[in-house]
Amino acid sequence: MVRRSGFSTSGDFLTRTPDGRDLNSIWTEFVQTLNTYNERPAAIANLFTFPTTASGDSILQAVDSDGFERQSEFGAPKALRATSGVLSMGFPLEWYDSATRYTRKFLRDAPAAQVEAQHDQQMAAANKLQWRATLNALFTRTDPSARPVNETGAVIYGLWDGAADATPPAYAGQTFSSGHQHYLTTQSVQVDGQDLADLIRHITEHGYGTATSEQVVILVHPNQGAAVRGFRIGATSPFDFIPAEGAPAFLSAENVIGSRPPALFNNLPVIGSYGKALIIEDYYVPNGYIAAVATSGPGSVRNPLAFRRHVNAESQGLRLIPGSDRYPLIDSVYELGFGIAVRHRGAAAVMQVTTNTTYTAPVI
Numbered sequence: 462m463v464r465r466s467g468f469s470t471s472g473d474f475l476t477r478t479p480d481g482r483d484l485n486s487i488w489t490e491f492v493q494t495l496n497t498y499n500e501r502p503a504a505i506a507n508l509f510t511f512p513t514t515a516s517g518d519s520i521l522q523a524v525d526s527d528g529f530e531r532q533s534e535f536g537a538p539k540a541l542r543a544t545s546g547v548l549s550m551g552f553p554l555e556w557y558d559s560a561t562r563y564t565r566k567f568l569r570d571a572p573a574a575q576v577e578a579q580h581d582q583q584m585a586a587a588n589k590l591q592w593r594a595t596l597n598a599l600f601t602r603t604d605p606s607a608r609p610v611n612e613t614g615a616v617i618y619g620l621w622d623g624a625a626d627a628t629p630p631a632y633a634g635q636t637f638s639s640g641h642q643h644y645l646t647t648q649s650v651q652v653d654g655q656d657l658a659d660l661i662r663h664i665t666e667h668g669y670g671t672a673t674s675e676q677v678v679i680l681v682h683p684n685q686g687a688a689v690r691g692f693r694i695g696a697t698s699p700f701d702f703i704p705a706e707g708a709p710a711f712l713s714a715e716n717v718i719g720s721r722p723p724a725l726f727n728n729l730p731v732i733g734s735y736g737k738a739l740i741i742e743d744y745y746v747p748n749g750y751i752a753a754v755a756t757s758g759p760g761s762v763r764n765p766l767a768f769r770r771h772v773n774a775e776s777q778g779l780r781l782i783p784g785s786d787r788y789p790l791i792d793s794v795y796e797l798g799f800g801i802a803v804r805h806r807g808a809a810a811v812m813q814v815t816t817n818t819t820y821t822a823p824v825i
Contacts, residue, residue: 469563469571469579505743506588506595507759508678508727510768511804517551517615518767520804523630523668546630551615552769553800557590559583560784560794583795587779592745593825594801598766599752600811601822602644611800620644620765621806629807632668643810644820652685652751652814654698657735660753660810667807670737670755675763676726677738680752685814686732686742700736708732727759747823754809765808769800 523546530538561579563571603609605624609617620643621627629637643663647656661677664670670677681689692702703717707724722734732742738753746752757763770777776798784792803809813820
């Protein structure tokens with residue numbers, strides 16, 4: 462598709478298409494479609510992030526401590542401090558902008574729906590930008606020898622990345638050695654059930670997705686979703702794929718023991734479940750990659766990613782700013798400032814479908 466830019470002029474204004482259809486009805490339909498489209502990227506991004514205005518924070522990477530001891534008659538108890546596993550995590554903040562430009566003659570004659578549609582396109586672009594930033598934060602393994610820093614000098618980390626300093630804190634009696642890795646590969650040309658089980662285990666062994674208030678979600682591209690639908694208990698699969706309640710009707714001689722997964726999770730369509738994880742299929746997920754994420758719901762402090770906004774409330778969110786000619790509807794700028802980075806390094810794990818043993822991040 463060729464991307465066009467510049468000013469909308471009076472010549473761009475049409476009343477009917479060549480086949481006689483009213484342009485207003487087309488624009489109305491277009492806006493309604495975009496409204497539905499806009500909901501998906503934002504819903505997915507919000508599900509995995511925690512909002513903050515801080516440039517960095519000290520985050521406990523696991524919750525597992527021994528604080529109580531047997532009481533003695535004369536001895537004072539030791540003090541408990543929540544210091545084990547705390548890591549200083551930096552969060553970026555970047556600024557983006559886009560513009561809409563019209564001539565006054567165009568605005569005088571154009572129907573409102575036509576102008577509103579271009580506004581909706583800007584919102585769609587903003588949602589897509591935030592979703593791509595979410596994917597980049599999940600799938601990008603930064604170079605451990607040269608980790609990026611934000612404007613305050615705080616280090617921006619990825620998931621547990623196999624570096625010498627990647628040593629998760631102990632959890633539930635388990636200890637982890639240095640070089641712990643959450644950027645995995647299938648080491649085969651196709652994903653199988655054991656791969657998904659490994660992703661789930663890499664999250665739950667650190668204490669994420671284990672509470673009743675938390676849910677492990679696996680994101681797949683439809684190309685990988687087709688393979689996941691066929692998983693059955695066997696040599697390469699410890700679980701069955703169970704279709705969700707909203708799945709298309711099918712014939713089967715098998716019986717489901719237990720309840721089927723819901724059709725929706727936080728208003729996102731679910732295709733089914735695998736073990737304790739819900740499977741969400743989306744074309745936004747890079748083809749050949751899979752992400753497993755533990756979420757406690759939109760905006761939860763336990764979510765793996767931080768969504769940083771500017772500390773000034775007036776500078777948060779998508780803002781419409783008058784253009785240089787002081788006619789907002791003639792030359793308007795849309796501004797958006799945000800940053801997304803890992804907050805809990807063990808609350809997500811990603812996998813590349815490849816025969817290689819070394820993970821390579823996708824181009825998003």
